[in-house]
Amino acid sequence: MAKQIDVRIDRDTPVPLYHQLAQQLEAAITSGELSPGEAFENEIAMADRLGLSRPTVRRAIQELVSQGLLLRRRGLGTTVASRQIHRRAELTSLYDDLKREGAGDPRTQVLSHEVVTDTTAATAMGVPLDTPLLRIVRLRSDGDHPLAVLRNWLPPAYSDITVEQLTTSGLYALLRDRGARPVVAHQRIGARPPSADERRHLCLRASQPVLTMTRTAFDAMGNPVEYGDHCYRAEDYSIEVMLDER
Amino acid sequence: MAKQIDVRIDRDTPVPLYHQLAQQLEAAITSGELSPGEAFENEIAMADRLGLSRPTVRRAIQELVSQGLLLRRRGLGTTVASRQIHRRAELTSLYDDLKREGAGDPRTQVLSHEVVTDTTAATAMGVPLDTPLLRIVRLRSDGDHPLAVLRNWLPPAYSDITVEQLTTSGLYALLRDRGARPVVAHQRIGARPPSADERRHLCLRASQPVLTMTRTAFDAMGNPVEYGDHCYRAEDYSIEVMLDER
DNA sequence: CACGTCAGTTTGTGCGCACATGCTGACGTC
DNA sequence: GACGTCAGCATGTGCGCACAAACTGACGTG
Numbered sequence: 030m031a032k033q034i035d036v037r038i039d040r041d042t043p044v045p046l047y048h049q050l051a052q053q054l055e056a057a058i059t060s061g062e063l064s065p066g067e068a069f070e071n072e073i074a075m076a077d078r079l080g081l082s083r084p085t086v087r088r089a090i091q092e093l094v095s096q097g098l099l100l101r102r103r104g105l106g107t108t109v110a111s112r113q114i115h116r117r118a119e120l121t122s123l124y125d126d127l128k129r130e131g132a133g134d135p136r137t138q139v140l141s142h143e144v145v146t147d148t149t150a151a152t153a154m155g156v157p158l159d160t161p162l163l164r165i166v167r168l169r170s171d172g173d174h175p176l177a178v179l180r181n182w183l184p185p186a187y188s189d190i191t192v193e194q195l196t197t198s199g200l201y202a203l204l205r206d207r208g209a210r211p212v213v214a215h216q217r218i219g220a221r222p223p224s225a226d227e228r229r230h231l232c233l234r235a236s237q238p239v240l241t242m243t244r245t246a247f248d249a250m251g252n253p254v255e256y257g258d259h260c261y262r263a264e265d266y267s268i269e270v271m272l273d274e275r
Numbered sequence: 276m277a278k279q280i281d282v283r284i285d286r287d288t289p290v291p292l293y294h295q296l297a298q299q300l301e302a303a304i305t306s307g308e309l310s311p312g313e314a315f316e317n318e319i320a321m322a323d324r325l326g327l328s329r330p331t332v333r334r335a336i337q338e339l340v341s342q343g344l345l346l347r348r349r350g351l352g353t354t355v356a357s358r359q360i361h362r363r364a365e366l367t368s369l370y371d372d373l374k375r376e377g378a379g380d381p382r383t384q385v386l387s388h389e390v391v392t393d394t395t396a397a398t399a400m401g402v403p404l405d406t407p408l409l410r411i412v413r414l415r416s417d418g419d420h421p422l423a424v425l426r427n428w429l430p431p432a433y434s435d436i437t438v439e440q441l442t443t444s445g446l447y448a449l450l451r452d453r454g455a456r457p458v459v460a461h462q463r464i465g466a467r468p469p470s471a472d473e474r475r476h477l478c479l480r481a482s483q484p485v486l487t488m489t490r491t492a493f494d495a496m497g498n499p500v501e502y503g504d505h506c507y508r509a510e511d512y513s514i515e516v517m518l519d520e521r
Numbered sequence: 522c523a524c525g526t527c528a529g530t531t532t533g534t535g536c537g538c539a540c541a542t543g544c545t546g547a548c549g550t551c
Numbered sequence: 552g553a554c555g556t557c558a559g560c561a562t563g564t565g566c567g568c569a570c571a572a573a574c575t576g577a578c579g580t581g
Binding site: 289317333348351 | 530542
């Protein structure tokens, strides 16, 4: 019990000590070096062994606790959480949707690419209603099998994004390259029968529904980055969400 | 600028000082006493004014930063985040689904309540396949208008829950009363045409889809608490999710 | 006037210490 | 043998201090 983990701290990098420690502990847990339920070395001993202060070690451990990897109980100690509780730091991928494993041959076709005004998108992003927005409609497929119709509206700052860029790269990758990466987003998920357009693009019969998702993304300063209105073939798609309520 | 917020700290309650401070600051922000973008009093001054140490004040502010209410930048100071970024601490309600405002007359009818074995539910919860589970099927309505069919499977520890309790109280409220409150859950959201049963209960035509959500919840120790398979009238329901990626 | 520099401000990182609180297990008493 | 008590242990809360790093704005020099 109280397994000691091999950790090496480098005091000559600009990376904070607590973060170096947290990353190495996380690696030890996710690699399976520590099994769920196994006791963790206590703070004092670890601080002593590594030549760090207790607050620094506490901060590293706290990082992993808030990621759900560790459980701490006063008087008892710190233990590795059950594997089912392990979760990635991110919640639902804000990144592009088709990076799920096993997607054989992802393709993107740009159906439309024009500057318009749109009251729904402008309202959601909180910009004036007559703001010119770049409207992009893409069809996502796996090989010849259509999967989703993605409609997005972007503020003027991004209106120079080209069709070529969209074909080769995901929208979120493009946005991140321009610095303003999204931090917070609302998402609303629903379902409805497909429109005629959607039915044609997605090769659907009238009885097959589409799963819809609308979302708005902002950067850290609160500036709008994107408004999106996507619809997916419900047969092929489902959305994973992870929650925690503490 | 650097508006001072009226805060009262009580050192005679068991509530930690940093949490008292965080709650009162949160109230000041959400009540609109501080406007988005407005500068915040700096840590040192606030600590001095309130008779607290800087670490304590930092911890309170950090709580609000991780909730997305505040933005801090080194050398600049702390400012109130844009209103669009404000978000509740919880992500998606794990609590019962029909507490959304404006729901006039919520009713719950228990359609089925029996002990069964179910391989899907047992697998999702990670218990032996022959574990006897309490299976509950409920119909949620608003007045005479049906909204959702809720199917849940519970481990043996909860098999003494009665039909009466379910009619008057939400399932999650019951589970919380028994101590083991859920901490982490997976959720999977999809859509499909309704089954014959669902069509009858929800008064749907064949072309109208249902929005489906399956989820598994665990308590802090990793023990399974609930497996649920819910379907909602897509016309009346949509699911709100909030994300943040830092 | 343009540019670099430097002081001042504010948050970030890291250390030390002390005491409180919740839990476990062993000991001792009735 | 059942029960309360108490010591030991690990985390929780709270304080003090020092220095680093990022940003702003003013000042000064060419």
